[in-house]
Amino acid sequence: MRVLGERAAILHIGAPKCGSSALQTVLSGRPDLIGAQGQSLRYSALQAVRGRGVRLRGAMLRHLATWSPYGYLSWPDLGRQVSGSTLFHAIGLEIAQGRRDGYVPILSSEGWIRHPERFAKALAAMGFPPVEVIAYLRPPLPWLNAAFWQWGVWTRPSFDDWLRQRHLPYSFGMNLRRWSEIPNLTLHVASGNVLNDFAARVGSDLGQAVPRHGALPPALMGFLLRNRRFRRDGHDAALEFIVQRWCPPSERRAWAIAPHHLSRIATLTQENRQTLEMCLPTEMVREVLADPLWQEECPYLPEIEAGPSRLDDREALAELVADLDVGCARASHATGLEPQGVPERPRRTAPLSDWDAVVADLLVRLIALDRRARRRWAWGRLLQLDDRIARARDMAA
Numbered sequence: 005m006r007v008l009g010e011r012a013a014i015l016h017i018g019a020p021k022c023g024s025s026a027l028q029t030v031l032s033g034r035p036d037l038i039g040a041q042g043q044s045l046r047y048s049a050l051q052a053v054r055g056r057g058v059r060l061r062g063a064m065l066r067h068l069a070t071w072s073p074y075g076y077l078s079w080p081d082l083g084r085q086v087s088g089s090t091l092f093h094a095i096g097l098e099i100a101q102g103r104r105d106g107y108v109p110i111l112s113s114e115g116w117i118r119h120p121e122r123f124a125k126a127l128a129a130m131g132f133p134p135v136e137v138i139a140y141l142r143p144p145l146p147w148l149n150a151a152f153w154q155w156g157v158w159t160r161p162s163f164d165d166w167l168r169q170r171h172l173p174y175s176f177g178m179n180l181r182r183w184s185e186i187p188n189l190t191l192h193v194a195s196g197n198v199l200n201d202f203a204a205r206v207g208s209d210l211g212q213a214v215p216r217h218g219a220l221p222p223a224l225m226g227f228l229l230r231n232r233r234f235r236r237d238g239h240d241a242a243l244e245f246i247v248q249r250w251c252p253p254s255e256r257r258a259w260a261i262a263p264h265h266l267s268r269i270a271t272l273t274q275e276n277r278q279t280l281e282m283c284l285p286t287e288m289v290r291e292v293l294a295d296p297l298w299q300e301e302c303p304y305l306p307e308i309e310a311g312p313s314r315l316d317d318r319e320a321l322a323e324l325v326a327d328l329d330v331g332c333a334r335a336s337h338a339t340g341l342e343p344q345g346v347p348e349r350p351r352r353t354a355p356l357s358d359w360d361a362v363v364a365d366l367l368v369r370l371i372a373l374d375r376r377a378r379r380r381w382a383w384g385r386l387l388q389l390d391d392r393i394a395r396a397r398d399m400a401a
Contacts, residue, residue: 020117023140030211142195142295217248224363231360243371251370262312322349335374
């Protein structure tokens with residue numbers, strides 16, 4: 005294993021729905037780290053500003069991440085967000101600046117795991133600098149359920165349709181095999197607690213943990229599907245972060261997988277498991293595949309027995325209204341405002357439109373309060389930055 009000082013960069017490549025947002029949130033709040041051997045580690049992000057890609061680090065990255073409804077900044081994925089030429093040019097500049105200024109860049113994008121060939125070409129053009137690539141995985145069964153509710157349901161409301169139209173819905177094992185073939189690249193793959201593993205890997209304390217971006221409860225998912233103005237598509241996930249920032253965590257999670265899906269998922273699991281066993285070191289693959297859901301052909305889960313979630317359950321909607329009311333009260337206190345009164349709740353037998361009206365009112369209120377809170381946090385950090393700059397100027401005078 006390389007010591008940290010020999011790495012030109014650390015690339016966190018995902019996978020999606022495997023703890024990426026939690027890691028990016030922590031790194032955005034503490035972008036400058038010191039490794040176990042005293043090396044400087046700097047988390048950076050690439051953002052589009054007036055049509056150009058701008059690399060961000062340090063205090064400015066922290067400030068802009070605080071203002072973002074997601075609570076973090078990262079590097080964009082290929083294709084949907086940025087062209088390959090723009091992305092790889094910026095990555096090359098970041099690696100070169102790290103070498104020049106004596107730090108190891110940390111770059112993160114959960115979609116990069118799907119692009120090993122593009123990265124192989126780009127790294128070859130850079131002379132194959134010594135990079136460490138870090139990826140985190142979940143077993144296919146829970147990942148497919150999470151991915152369907154995150155992206156698939158917005159265009160394919162049926163899990164069967166979504167599964168059919170995707171040729172290979174879970175291919176991370178095959179992706180990682182190709183990553184492992186890139187010269188001068190160290191590949192680290194893990195599962196479980198992403199923050200603990202990453203901190204141990206880079207040899208640095210990441211500071212305070214953050215709430216993980218979890219699955220939406222079925223009642224909120226049903227509301228969003230019926231009221232698209234709050235979430236346009238699978239990539240418009242800001243509202244999820246706002247709700248989870250303020251509201252109590254829900255014990256319910258949306259579920260789509262039924263018993264008749266298990267044979268297809270078992271085949272995917274076996275194919276990816278065999279590929280990982282071929283391309284990863286024995287001890288690493290043993291830890292990655294320790295979850296029983298990697299091993300069992302037909303695992304028992306209560307959700308599978310219960311069947312797909314109902315998205316219009318009135319009891320669940322009542323719980324959602326209560327949680328949103330708590331979230332609004334918390335956000336009000338955080339912004340120095342008195343909480344508004346609790347809205348009148350519909351009867352359990354009332355039509356969905358009545359329940360949706362109450363949920364919509366609470367969400368509009370919560371979004372406004374969250375924006376106010378983030379503005380205060382971001383402004384406070386900007387003032388702190390201005391104070392530090394002023395003090396530095398006074399000392400230099």
